Amino acid sequence: MIIIKSDREIDYMKKAGKIVGETLALLQESIKPGITTDELDRIAEEYIKRNNSTPSFKGYYGFPASICTSINEEVVHGIPGKTVLKEGDIISIDCGTNYNGYHGDAARTFAVGQISKEAENLINITRESFFKGVEKAIVGNRLTDISSAIQEYAEARGYSVVRDYVGHGIGTKMHEDPEVPNYGRPGRGPKLMNGMVLAIEPMINIGGYQVETQSNDWTVVTKDGTLSAHYENTVAILSNGPEILTLI
Template sequence: MIIIKNDKEIEYMRQAGKVVAETLLKIEKIVKPGISTGELDRIAEEYIKSQNAVPSFKGYYGFPASICASVNNEVVHGIPGKRVLQEGDIVSIDCGAILNGYHGDAARTFAVGEISKEAKMLIEVTKKSFFQGIEKAILGNRLTDISSAVQEYAEGQGYSVVRDYVGHGIGRDMHEDPEIPNFGKPGRGPKLTEGMVLAIEPMINIGQYNVRVEPNGWTVVTNDGTLSAHYENTVAIMKNGPEILTLS
């Protein structure tokens, strides 16, 4: 069941989204060669808590950290720890926060020092594929109009779209209906309605779209070892068009 949010609920989600956006900005400023993913997690958790919010991810089905930190060929759900970032790495940071009982959820992929042209293009295409998608996030369109736009753009640039993991509705629960694939034919799924709030999150690979889960039970990696990038925002479907709740 898709839960429609009223104006007060969307305002709460704006506030949660602001905490997430500011946390990601803080992380972007400190990502550099020599910092560990565990240190990024510590700083994110401290900031989220300083805003009277609660990290969404910590303890979620047993996840041990406040952010996901996925490096290079890791697609999503990387567990922060002792790994030290190296010059030329890319790192995808997924972050969630709960404020007033509502979640915000967003992800960005950051360069660590100087990165290859190939990696820069991947990050740029992943971000642009999100914005191609939300151009279709307007009243009266269907859910897969978003999905199709993401896929068409990313594949048109020569990349592949992860199939096994998708976006989702969000509100009082981090994962609500509907699921939002980043691929598929347009004109399918529920009609977009004012008050729907969606976490739209393209996961784009340089190589093939196939992925697998590492033995830790969490970290998802590309099957072929190629780079992957992730870009996500929490988006409210509004009368005058989509509103991104997790951009500062």
């Protein structure tokens, strides 16, 4: 069931989203060769808690950390630990907060020092594919209008779109209906309505779209070992157009 949010609820989600956006901006300043993913997780958790919020991910289905840190060929759900970031890596950080019972959720892929042109292009195309999808997040459109726009933009530029993992509705629960695929034909799925809030999150690979889960039962990697990037925001669909709640 898709839950339509009131103006008051969206206001709470704006506050949650602002904290997410600020956390990711703080992490971007900290990302450099030599830092561990554990340190990034500590920075994020401390900032979230200082802002009267709690990390949405910690303990969620047993996830042990406050952020997901996915490096290079890791697509999503990387677990922070003793891994040291090195020059040329890319790292996708997914962050969620719970403010007054409402969630915000966003992800970014960051460069670690100087990265290859190939990696830089992947990050840029992934981000741009998100904004192509948001252009279709308009009252009266269908859900897969968003999906199709993301897929078309990425694939036209030679990239592949992960299919095993999708975006989602969000509100008092981190994952609500509907699922939001990043691929598919336009004109399908539920009609977009004022008050719907979606986490739209393209995951784009340089190689094939196939992925697999590592033995820790969390970290998802590209099957062919090629680089992957992730870009996500929480988006409210409003009568005057989409509003991105996790951009600062």
